[in-house]
Amino acid sequence: MDLDLRKLRYFLAVADRLHFGRAAEELHIAQPALSRQIRALEQDLGAPLFTRDRHGVALTDAGTQLLADAGPLLASAHAVRRRVTVAARGGRRLAVGFRTGIPVIPAARAFEARHPDVVLDVQRIEWDDQAPMLLDGRIDVGFVRLPIDETGLRVTPLYTEPLMVVLPADHRLAGKEEVTEADLAGEPLVWHAGPGTQPTRRPHPDSGLRARGVEEKLEHVAAGRGISFVGRSETVFYSRPDISYVPIPELAPEQVCLAMAASRTSPLADDFFAAAQATAEITAECGNYDLGAAVSE
Helix, strand or coil, rough: CCCCHHHHHHHHHHHHHHHHHHHHHHHHHHHHHHHHHHHHHHHHHHCEEEEEECEEEEHHHHHHHHHHHHHHHHHHHHHHHHHHHHCCCCEEEEEEEEECCCCCCHHHHHHHHHHCCEEEEEECCCHHHHHHHHHCCCCCEEEEEEECCCCCCCEEEEEEEEEEEEECCCCCCCCCCCCCHHHCCCEEEEEEEHHCCCCCCCCEEEEEECCHHHHHHHHHHHHHCCCEEHHHHHHHHCCCCCCEECCCCCCCCEEEEEEEECCCCCHHHHHHHHHHHHHHHHHHHHHHCCHHHHHHH
């Protein structure tokens, strides 16, 4: 039995909203047609995916499992389409993503020495882009910062770097040589994900602000809406007078990794992995410098 990708997209729309009417509107199809497609998918799989009663729509155990598997499967299909399109244009290319502050140059130079005919497309990615861009093929390889949803990914640690606390420039602790978690007790946190991903052992009150990227995070901190944490290399990349970076040695260091889709089979991507691992120490040292200056050389 072959899974119909269109039916999977329909399933994800209903599973996301748990409402057939709203899902049909989003998909621009009639609700009866959507219901027929979902019933056909259930017949294909031999299992009910939703329960429907007067209380609403809910996922069954089978539906919950399909929800976990369908996203990476569709992303893989999109990735195949993207790679075929790139191949049709001619030439060989490898798309490499990186988080702010992680230098790509050492690995890129080592890779290009072995593959001078391959064009490296380098692009910055944000926290919530990391897994989706790898899974759907927008990037082939990514320099990522944990935590990341590793479902469907191959993730290899490269190195760690110390975390720094980000404070407004007029904060009582700004300019200190270092601080402790106890010093920061009660400070609201500006963060990019759920409370479970906070790097501290003492939970901070939620500021109610979610920052998608480092720039947004720093803007909120500078405005006095809370504190935050960044890797040391990010502090060099974003130097500004209205914020202060202070070491907090008792926090566990941040892990920098290399990642690609687990389903991806590519000798070029494997060679880039090898180049990144061979130059990891150089990359970690380069993190103390301005990545923008390195890329412009």
